[in-house]
Amino acid sequence: MDRAEIFERLNNVFRDVFDDDSITVSDNTTASDIDGWDSLMHITLISAVEDEFDMKFDMKSVVAMKNVGDMADIIEKEA
Amino acid sequence: MIFTSVKFLVFITAVVSIYFIFPKKYRWIWLLASSYFFYLSASVKYGIFLVFSTVVTYTAALLIEKVSESIDVSLLPKEQKKQARQILDKRKKIITAIAIVINFGVLFALKYYNFTVENISAIADTFGLKFSPALLNVLLPVGISFYTFQVIGYIIDVYRGINKAERNFFKYALFVSYFPQIMQGPIGRFSELSKTLYTGHAFDYERFTFALQRMLLGFFEKLVIADRLAIAVDTVWPDYQSYGKFEILLIGVFYAIQIYADFAGYMDIALGASQIMGIRLSENFKAPYFSASIPEFWRRWHITLGSWFRDYLFYPVMRSGWCTALGKKLKGIIGKKASSKATTVIALLCVWFFTGMWHGANWTYIMWGVYYGVLIILSTLFAPLFDSFVQKHSINRDNPVYKSLQILKTFILVCIGYIFFRSDTLSQAFGIIGRILNFSTPLTSPAGIGIDRADIIAAAVFVLLLIIIDIFRAYDIDIREIIAKKNIVLRWAIYFIMLFAVIIFGIYGPGYTSSSFIYFQF
Incomplete structure (x- = not known):
């Protein structure tokens, strides 16, 4: 799976989870860029991404990922 | 020490x-x-x-x-x-x-x-x-x-x-x-x-002055503001039955300011002392009383405790096998969205029960924690409803009036929480709430609140100063950098005014013995 495809699918997940069709994520997107991305939504988002890519994040990734780029790196490696 | x-x-x-x-x-x-x-x-x-x-x-x-x-x-x-x-x-x-x-x-x-x-x-x-x-x-x-x-x-x-x-x-x-x-x-x-x-960090003059200023601010917050308001709080709180609605509400606000000035003051001294040696400690506060919602308040108040509970309790509970299994089971009965909400509610109650309990072995703290848990759960559950209300009535969320009202609402909710936090027993807390709500309670009472008019005016001026400092903090502006750019006369004038304010207006009492910080007991 190439990165462009990952981001395309991530966009769909984000739009669905945050209920906002205008969201487009990039490597540098962080929680402060997206309205409502707090610790509660973080868990919902993580589960939705896991379902989409059929993979699992470990706790280190859940806690330590700094931006969507980090998330995409893990997906690239795991999925 | x-x-x-x-x-x-x-x-x-x-x-x-x-x-x-x-x-x-x-x-x-x-x-x-x-x-x-x-x-x-x-x-x-x-x-x-x-x-x-x-x-x-x-x-x-x-x-x-x-x-x-x-x-x-x-x-x-x-x-x-x-x-x-x-x-x-x-x-x-x-x-x-x-x-x-x-x-x-x-x-x-x-x-x-x-x-x-x-x-x-x-x-x-x-x-x-x-x-x-x-x-x-x-x-x-x-x-x-x-x-x-x-x-x-x-x-x-x-x-x-x-x-x-x-x-x-x-x-x-x-x-x-x-x-x-x-x-x-x-x-x-x-x-x-x-x-x-x-x-081993080399000595840095600018860092040294910044650190001292931060410590000085901490002493100011603790000795001048917190300890002054503490006198009134300690007078009225245990004897609330002798006071009218106005005094009780005023003391509620006093306590909110006292505990913030006390705890944030401690942090300013701690972080300042460490900064002298070039060692960076995590920030624990970011102008918490300017939060527009309770979840936001908890991202700005006692930040390191909140993030501890998030990373080491909330996330693990939410990601645990039994929580996922429960979610799956509920999914078949109440649907996907509702089941995810249900598991979140359970995890949140767990987190806030323990957050309350962390503060002490007393039901008052547990009640205070659960109170926040319930507020956060309600705000999560009703968020979609509220969003559609805002959209329908085309309310502009960035409107300063709307924002101010949100901040006021959050502050009032936080003050209600403190009634449990500060009371010695649950019955005292409910007694205070009852006295505020009871129609027969007089509006004011002739009993003194422990500090005189001059002290109240002094406190008001100092709190105003604290609010101004917090506005800078809320916008991530370092006041010290602004002061550092001023000329030497003005700069030193500011230092001396602060120093003398601490010496003159600090609450020392006869035969001064330093009063303990509130969070020492936890």
Whole structure:
């Protein structure tokens, strides 16, 4: 799976989870860029991404990922 | 040794002076010696618990790493990799769990054992049963709630692979005992603190002045604002039945300001003292009373405790096998969205119950924690409804009036929470709420509130100053950088005014004995 495809699918997940069709994520997107991305939504988002890519994040990734780029790196490696 | 005592001023002067004389490579050793001196000066007995906690978590972290390195997974064929990882993970989990149980066990025994036993015997009593085991008669070692959380965070981070185990025992002992943070936090993370804790930093004049200014601000917040308002709060709170609605509400607001000035003041002294030596501690506050919602308040108030509960309790509970299984089960009954909300509610209640309990073995704290849990759950559940309301009535969320009202709403909710937090018993808390709501309570009362008109006016002026400082903090503007750009006369005028304000307007009382900080008791 190439990165462009990952981001395309991530966009769909984000739009669905945050209920906002205008969201487009990039490597540098962080929680402060997206309205409502707090610790509660973080868990919902993580589960939705896991379902989409059929993979699992470990706790280190859940806690330590700094931006969507980090998330995409893990997906690239795991999925 | 309390930060606002003369003893501490002598201590910090000595520590800092010798720190910069020591060879850079060994400066951390001086800090370790100073930290243990600082901690043991409270009581030598307490040191036993601190050393015990340090030894247990130091050893556990090394064992976790040893297990990780016992099998080189990358050399195994693909089909065996998964199995090997599972075996290793299980072993690491067992060590982590043992370390957590031991540390929480000590904390539980010292802080919650009596409370638990008393409650069980009260319940037994209502069923006519006799249950009266012996109670423990020990004083709670200072800072134990803070450093226990810090070491457990460390162990879990090593288990998760976020940081490596520290091999040097004495370096690790410094991480646990570092004097600016051991009594009241901030609860540090090894991955962050270790970046600056062990390096010998050169003296930096600008950093030095910034650090002193921050300490001075801390003294101002504590001695001038918190201790002044404390007199009124301590007068009215226990005797609330003699006061009218106005005084009670006023004291509620006073307490909100007092506890903030007290705790944030402590942090300014702690972070400032550490900054002199170039060691960066985590920020614990960010203008919390400017929050527009309760979840936002908790991202700005006691930040290191909130993030501790998020990373080490909330996330693990939400991601745990049983929570996922429960979610799946509920999905078939109530649908996907509702089931995810249901599991979130359970995890939140769990987090907030323990957040309350962390503050002390008293139902008032548990009630205060659960109160926040319920507020956050309600705000999560009703968020979609509220969003559609805002959209329908085309309310502009960035409108300053709307924002101010949100901030006011949040502040009022926080003040209601403090009624439980500050009261000695639940019946006192409900008594206060009843007195505010009761129609027959007079509006005002002739009884004095412990401070006179001049003190109230002085407090108002100082609080206004604090609000201005917090506006800068809310926008991430460092006032010190602005002051540093001013000319030398104005700059020193500001320093002297602050210094004299602390000396003249600080609450010292006859035969001054420094009053303890509120969070010391936790």
